[in-house]
Amino acid sequence: MNLTKGEKTRAKILRSAMTLINTRGYTNTSINDIIESSGVQKGNLYFHFSSKDDLCLALVEEAKKEYLAYLKGSMKSEDPLGKIGNILDAILLRHRKMNFIGGCIFGNMALEMTDINSRFSAVIKEVFNEWEELLAVLLQEAQGSGDLDEKIDPVSLARFIVASMEGAIMMAKVSKEEDDMVNCMDMIRRIINL
16 A cells, blocks of 8 residues: 555654653653654644644554554464464564553553543543454354353453553563563463363
8 A cells, every 4th residue: 555745754753752651651742852853843833733632542553553553463373272373473573573662552541641631531441442352252152162261251251361461561660570471471371271
């Protein structure tokens, strides 16, 4: 797919903003920082985004699409629990490639912005809900095939997995050690008999 010049500029702004905001935070990243990092003119930035909030909301939306596509694309296994294992492995690989710097843009924005701006709350809630729904469907399929205890509530377990992984990502961000994520993933695997 060929992007127009304007689409390329918009994507460049979003990439620069993503890197800065994920490592520095929303509050500690100025529009001028994003302009300098992206190399675009201020007018170009404001042509695509009317404010820093609009830019960051677009960033979260774009990151959500990319992240969920990445998770879905990682599912190579034939069975539902194997697909969850694929997702866990993909999350670890993603953060390993980033050297555990930055953590999760959604978790970071949730901690920094959701008490300040309800628009962020709504968008970030969508991300976590869609991630939970993806896992819940796989857990329900595993129950249907007899691979997961029928007494387990798939929705609650999916939420537990997302919350556990978000916590593990944050801990690995602090320690820069993958063991924080691996240990959490091992426990999730034990819980679902993977």
